[in-house]
Amino acid sequence: MIPPKTAMLLPSHAGGGAMGNNLVAFGRLLRRAGLPIGPAELLAGAAALEAIEIGDKAQFHAALRATMVHKHEHFFLFDHAFSLFWRDPEAGAHAAAMALMDGMKEQPKPTPASRRMAEALQGDKPKPPRPPEEPPEDRIDMTFTVSERERLQTMDFEAMSAAELNAAKKEIRRLVLPLDARPTRRFRPDHAGPYTDLRATIREGLRTGGEIMDISRRRRVVRPPPLVALCDISGSMARYAQILVHFLHAVANDRDRVHTFLFGTRLTNVTRQLKYRDAEVAFEMVAHAVPDWSGGTRIGESLELFNKAWSRRVLGQGAVVLLITDGLDREGAKGLAEATDRLRKSCRRLIWLNPLLRYAGFQPKSQGIRAMLPHVDEFRPVHNLASLRDLVAVLSDPRAGRMGSAA
Template identity: 35%
Template sequence: TAPTAPTIPPTDLITHITRFAAALREAGVAIALGDEIDAAGSLVHIDLTDRGEVRLALRTSLKVEHRAWPLFDHLFGLHWRPGGPPTPPRDSQRPTNRRAPRTWPGHGNPLSELARTIAQHGRVGPLDDADTTGTDTGRPGYSPRALLRRKSFEQCTDDELAAMERLLAQVARKLATRRSRRLVPAPAGPAIDLRRSFRRSLARDGELIDLARRTRAVELPRMVVLCDTSGSMDPYSRLLLTFVLSLGKVARRTETFAFNTSLTRLTPWITAGNVAATLSRFAREVEDWSGGTRIGRCLAAFVHDYLRETVTGGTSVLIFSDGLDRGDTGALEQALLAIRRRARRVIWLNPLMGDPRYRPEARGMRTALPHVDHLVPAHNLESLERLVDLL
């Protein structure tokens, strides 16, 4: 289940958003007054008990730049926590001017220092309750699970791989069962269905006793996943394929393929069996596993053999690859053009983007960039969690 947001009375919601926006400004994030109004309006249309949904709605309506997302996420964790927002300062503690204090009572470092820390080191605190579990490391905001979420797949020890595989399965389940914006009738839910409620009242002489409810429908996403299993992807292949395998198990409308110098359809092999055994079978039966890469030729084969069957206007196509292509970039471009014309969106997930020095200068990536909707990292658990927002 999704982490719950704090219960805030409607009369306090505007004040709470204002305080949160002020904290963001003090940390150097540009927030306009109109954005605060948009943020208040956005919360009317969502499930306020879903903390992840509240976070996404606020981040979108406040127009937070991508580079400021880690800072936003950390401040969101402080201001919108299950235990309630930080206690407002008493009158004697309030600043004499109209600006928010740089240090909220009980929260240590000034926000400007927090912004610098996050800019240097990335996220410094948990996003949800799950991050706060585990053995205390002596540093606020860190737990073994939180650290594992940010650890690159290529650096995981054998002991960490099993834990990482379990976490990847959880992310896959969340991705496969995310809720859409569409509201449907339900026995219980956060939204009141006024039309059905009034219809019920007619049978009781106009007395509105039983309120009809609506909740957001569970959306079963339609996806096609193509995973690069060439030698250059070896440091990431096991965990990425674990994620892809878990996704295929829980998302029934997912088609899965592996490619290197040729294309292999993996969907028929994905069963409820042991993940390690399935991966071993993949390694045995996928031709040229850990070998070279012909991305263009493989995607062209996908277009010729499977595109019409697997990709519709509602399909998201996910391509896991470092883009190190030794083949014909013309074939790659033509294949991506064909996929883009039919798909809802094309997302290229590149594990090399975990290195801040990385630039998409390889021939394959330069060719692909104009034809994908998103180029995102895929080097750790945290990067894969962001797929939920993209989809």
């Protein structure tokens, strides 16, 4: 929460007069829209304003964006808020009048950022007093109702507001991913094990002068296989990648041997960054490590690089691979089929998660999708909480295995 007296603490150049109040109001708008803005960001922004020509709008925007925004995925939301607020700092007070005037015109479908900004601006309006409650009537309601939590399960990530995204992230942290355990090459001592341990038996016999008193036994070690996630963070996947990285962070902190790679125009290993328990610290580290967030897409080159540099390191012991992408490659299908086929042969299961499957009439028309589809074991949607829960159930099913080519 931003204290009301924060403007009094700002430097004289930025904090004097109306500028300090406007800067605090702008910080509150960003915070209501979902950005982690506090007094530290406001003070840093005010200090930056002292070092620039405050009348230059480009310098003004760049100074506030560099000091108040810490994540790449928040840049678009900040730019939208900046263009709305600094055009008219009193926009919150006039939000109702603006909505009334715009209501007479046919409006296009608002983007998620526009909707979240509208919700933040509406936060300045005082809430109307509640009408007096009337005594309830004795009536039996037989209509089917859906709770807020159930509605959140089927809502598309791209259509969620800031509050709904925060609620979805909390739901994601409750997901448990108990992958089906698989036998390894290692053995452990077990007096009731099914295998005879000849070496341990002879070693124990040496302690009794060569007389074997008991037969040592052992059992094969069983553990879940490694989980490898390859997540597309290009412009077409940016909205979904933001919350899917939260899912991968929750999985990485719930179990061991989870390897995460992000790719757009290049491949970046963020396994170490997502191991931090604190989500904010982890995403801050990811933001510094990934230079191509919301850029182009080179799926074929990224998969080829993974096959050459990382597959032998992380795809042992029956690894399961989650390939998270919409299949829209800027290079067409160049080398994509070969790279996907090699990836499939290097792991036990290759599951392709595609948010485009949320459309009932989806057809694999793009070259990238047609090139990849014959070489994956499963083709599943990933666009809401319900699809993530279905994924967890499939990965935890001991009967599931290599399903053959997807249709």
